[in-house]
Amino acid sequence: MAATSRLLRHAWLLVLVIGVALFVLDERTMVATRNPNFVPSAILLGSAVVPFTFVTFIKGRRLPYAVSGGLLASAAFFGGVLGTIVAGTLEFDVEQRLGALPMIGVAVIEEGAKLLVPLVLLLVLRHRFGPADGLLLGVACGAGFAALETMGYGFVTLLESHGSVVSTVDVLMLRGLMSPAGHMAWTGITAAALYAVPGAVHHGRAVGRFVLAYIVAVALHTAWDSLGGVVAYVVLAVLSLGLLTYIAHRIAEGEAHVNERGRPNDHIRSHA
Numbered sequence: 001m002a003a004t005s006r007l008l009r010h011a012w013l014l015v016l017v018i019g020v021a022l023f024v025l026d027e028r029t030m031v032a033t034r035n036p037n038f039v040p041s042a043i044l045l046g047s048a049v050v051p052f053t054f055v056t057f058i059k060g061r062r063l064p065y066a067v068s069g070g071l072l073a074s075a076a077f078f079g080g081v082l083g084t085i086v087a088g089t090l091e092f093d094v095e096q097r098l099g100a101l102p103m104i105g106v107a108v109i110e111e112g113a114k115l116l117v118p119l120v121l122l123l124v125l126r127h128r129f130g131p132a133d134g135l136l137l138g139v140a141c142g143a144g145f146a147a148l149e150t151m152g153y154g155f156v157t158l159l160e161s162h163g164s165v166v167s168t169v170d171v172l173m174l175r176g177l178m179s180p181a182g183h184m185a186w187t188g189i190t191a192a193a194l195y196a197v198p199g200a201v202h203h204g205r206a207v208g209r210f211v212l213a214y215i216v217a218v219a220l221h222t223a224w225d226s227l228g229g230v231v232a233y234v235v236l237a238v239l240s241l242g243l244l245t246y247i248a249h250r251i252a253e254g255e256a257h258v259n260e261r262g263r264p265n266d267h268i269r270s271h272a
Contacts, residue, residue: 012057019049031165039158046172047150051143052076054180058139058188061248063132064255071121075137079117080144084152087113087145107221111186111214114141118191126198132251134195135188135244142187146179181237182224185244186217192247216243 023045030038055076059065067075087110094109095101118137122129129137154172161167193206193213200206224236 009060009062011060012053015056016049016053019045019053023049027165027169043151043154043158043168043172046169046176047154048147050176051147051179051184054184055136055140055143058136058248063135063248063251064130065132065136066128066130067133067136072136072140075117075121076140076144078144079114079137079141080146080148082116083110083113083141083145084148086116103225104218104222106225107218110145110183111190111217111221114138114145114183114187115190115194117141118187118194122195122198129195130199130251131192131196131247132255135192135248135251137195138187138189138191139184139244141191142182142184143179145187146175146183149183150175150179178233178237181240182221185240186221188244189240189247190214190217192251 023042026038026042026045029035030042055072059072090109090113091101091106094105115138118134118141121137122134150172153175154168157171158164158168190210190213193210197203197206197210220236220240224233227233227236
């Protein structure tokens with residue numbers, strides 16, 4: 001049991017090493033053979049390795065998860081696909097009607113779009129999941145969204161640079177490395193607050209905390225898109241990941257407190 005737990009906690013290292021090795025192998029083969037057929041797989045790997053390494057890292061933390069691996073993978077896929085479709089459509093419609101779309105509008109739309117799949121799962125399986133599951137599912141949906149968005153930026157860079165592999169790889173690496181502190185952290189924060197609502201004693205306060213979490217995520221997202229420079233990104237990354245870590249610790253502390261007092265509603269969960 002202890003060995004399995006250690007393996008799960010460090011599985012993210014295996015995902016990272018294998019993912020990076022496959023990306024480098026694919027990219028070097030593409031350059032050596034000058035075969036454009038390798039472009040899609042290189043963009044896919046470059047966009048997805050870091051996001052899904054971070055999902056594996058979060059999954060390996062000692063939190064009370066009830067989400068299965070299959071459901072987690074499905075949430076990442078559908079959360080990313082539906083999130084980008086809904087966000088892209090709404091952003092286009094608003095820009096057409098208003099003539100422009102401010103950065104805060106982009107943040108409001110995208111942070112809402114990424115919550116669609118977590119919200120549906122909560123409504124369908126509300127008695128099975130808690131805040132830890134919300135955090136994990138939020139990170140997974142953010143990962144899917146970030147990976148697909150990075151793929152788009154990578155493809156556009158490839159076209160605009162007239163096939164420059166260096167420029168494309170730079171975009172993939174930069175956006176990939178930043179993704180855990182961006183979409184993944186923000187959606188993890190809001191989804192954790194959302195999943196805390198059904199089991200809360202004071203629903204009004206729980207809803208208020210969710211609204212506050214959403215506002216914070218929108219503010220961080222807006223600042224990320226509006227500000228430039230390494231210092232600004234580092235500060236925002238520390239804030240985003242710091243908040244996600246704080247929430248994870250609060251969830252772990254809450255679980256430990258429940259275990260000490262016993263679980264009066266366990267029989268309800270077992271029949272849900």
